[in-house]
Amino acid sequence: MAKPIPKIGSRKNGRIGSRKHARKIPKGVIHVQASFNNTIVTVTDVRGRVISWSSAGTCGFKGTRRGTPFAAQTAAGNAIRTVANQGMQRAEVMIKGPGLGRDAALRAIRRSGILLNFIRDVTPMPHNGCRSPKKRRV
Amino acid sequence: MAYLLHPQLILPCPCGWRHNILAPPSSTATTMSPVLRTGLSGSVHTGEAFARRSRSRSRSVRCMANPRRVKMVAKQIQRELSDMLLTDNVLQFAVLPEASLGADRYLSSLTTISDVEVSSDLQVVKVYVSVFGDERGKEVALAGLKSKAKYVRSELGRRMKLRLTPEIRFIEDESFERGSRVIAILDKIKNDKSLENENRESLDSSAQEDDDNWDDVDPDEGIIYVD
Numbered sequence: 001m002a003k004p005i006p007k008i009g010s011r012k013n014g015r016i017g018s019r020k021h022a023r024k025i026p027k028g029v030i031h032v033q034a035s036f037n038n039t040i041v042t043v044t045d046v047r048g049r050v051i052s053w054s055s056a057g058t059c060g061f062k063g064t065r066r067g068t069p070f071a072a073q074t075a076a077g078n079a080i081r082t083v084a085n086q087g088m089q090r091a092e093v094m095i096k097g098p099g100l101g102r103d104a105a106l107r108a109i110r111r112s113g114i115l116l117n118f119i120r121d122v123t124p125m126p127h128n129g130c131r132s133p134k135k136r137r138v
Numbered sequence: 139m140a141y142l143l144h145p146q147l148i149l150p151c152p153c154g155w156r157h158n159i160l161a162p163p164s165s166t167a168t169t170m171s172p173v174l175r176t177g178l179s180g181s182v183h184t185g186e187a188f189a190r191r192s193r194s195r196s197r198s199v200r201c202m203a204n205p206r207r208v209k210m211v212a213k214q215i216q217r218e219l220s221d222m223l224l225t226d227n228v229l230q231f232a233v234l235p236e237a238s239l240g241a242d243r244y245l246s247s248l249t250t251i252s253d254v255e256v257s258s259d260l261q262v263v264k265v266y267v268s269v270f271g272d273e274r275g276k277e278v279a280l281a282g283l284k285s286k287a288k289y290v291r292s293e294l295g296r297r298m299k300l301r302l303t304p305e306i307r308f309i310e311d312e313s314f315e316r317g318s319r320v321i322a323i324l325d326k327i328k329n330d331k332s333l334e335n336e337n338r339e340s341l342d343s344s345a346q347e348d349d350d351n352w353d354d355v356d357p358d359e360g361i362i363y364v365d
Contacts, residue, residue, distance in 0.1 A: 036217065069252070069314065073321075095248065098220035103250040103268050107318040111325070119245045119270075123224050138207070138214045138298065 025051070027090045027117075028083065032076070032105045037064075039072035039101030041079040043088075051086070054079035056101070072101030076108035084112065092118045202258050211300070215263060216254040218297050219290070223249060228289060232282035247271025249279050252311045256304065263304040266311035276310070283308045 028051065031042040042053040056071035059078055065071055091114050095102050110116060203211075222229055230237050233249050253266040267283060269276045283290075287306050295303035 098217070098224055098251075100250065100252060102248060103252065103270050103314055106248060106270050107314060111318060111322050119248060121224075121245055121248070125225065135297070135299075136214060136217075138210050138300075 024087045026088060027092075028088050029092050029094060030076075030079070030109060031094045031096065032072075032101060033096045034072065034099035034101030034105065035097050036067055036099050038066045039075055039099065039105060041072075041076045041105055043079050043083045043091075052079055052082040054082075067100065069100040069104030072104040073108040075101075076105040077112065080109060080112045080114060084114070088114060090115045090117050092116070092120065094120045094122045096121075096123050098123075203260055205258070208256050208258055208260065211260060212254045212256045212263075214298060215256065215265075215294065216251055218294060219254070219265060220251050222290065222293060222297075223251065226293070229283075229286060232286045233279045235278065235282070247275030247279055249283075252314065260300070261302065261304050263306050265306060265308050267308055268311040268314045270314075280308065280310055 025045050027046060029044050029046060031044065033040045038056050040053065040055040043051045045051060054075045056066040056075045059071065059074045061071045093106065093109060093116055234245065234247065248270040250268050251265060252268045255264045267280065269279045287308065291303055291306050
């Protein structure tokens, strides 16, 4: 696997990784992983190499606020801003997981002006594999 | 601490709490509203005076659960329902009819459960559903969900251990749509304002072109729906 992008605390500096490949990619894939407590938005190219990512936590939300749809929206906006400068026009969206971030991030992506080709749901589904964690008792 | 009563008069309360309530004896009309968490309910209705006073109240038994518990149940129901939407085949076919034909991972609409509200006696659950997609997709998804309400209720009862599985009502959630529209309008205003500023400051034609392109792009253009 490629070397992971070094995590930077504040987003004021530019990301180190993006200076390496400053190529123009007209078409890309946006992965949205929406769990109940957080949303992670990753923008990759068609082959899967990551261009930039953003999550509700890196956008400055902490704790329970990371799971809210507003946080998902800002995360998606952040991730796309980096990439819109590189000239991405069309994208395919892959959504993983339950959570409020699914809808909110999709709407933010659509609002940002990038054309959506396809929306796919790639939530991992076992064909009855590992034993799932025990049921929560309420 | 059973005070006096005939054991047959002590019933388990229909709400989820593990307490017992006193059954309304047939002669008098007593009301119970036990709010306690454990053990038997506090007040014991004996004596003629009390019976006379409470006869005016209704005969029904209503239990109010702890508000924290209501929140926990709501959260758990949200998790279960979202999981059901993702994994359960029947529900998915109800929401997205084309999934049954095999167009399975390419979606035309995306359904999300945005909020769950549980009544304080845990009997009625209002599920707010938000659908991403066009008008027809929204109608189809909501109609499909409403038609499967009983199935969803039985599935929920199987997955969650509740004394009485609540009645489920699906309601369309407009808040996402509205919020998105508002933010789009605000963005447009911001863009227009920045466009004006730039025009006023310097005649930079390239910036103008970018902004024009922004406005011309129709966000709905590129979406392909699989029918």
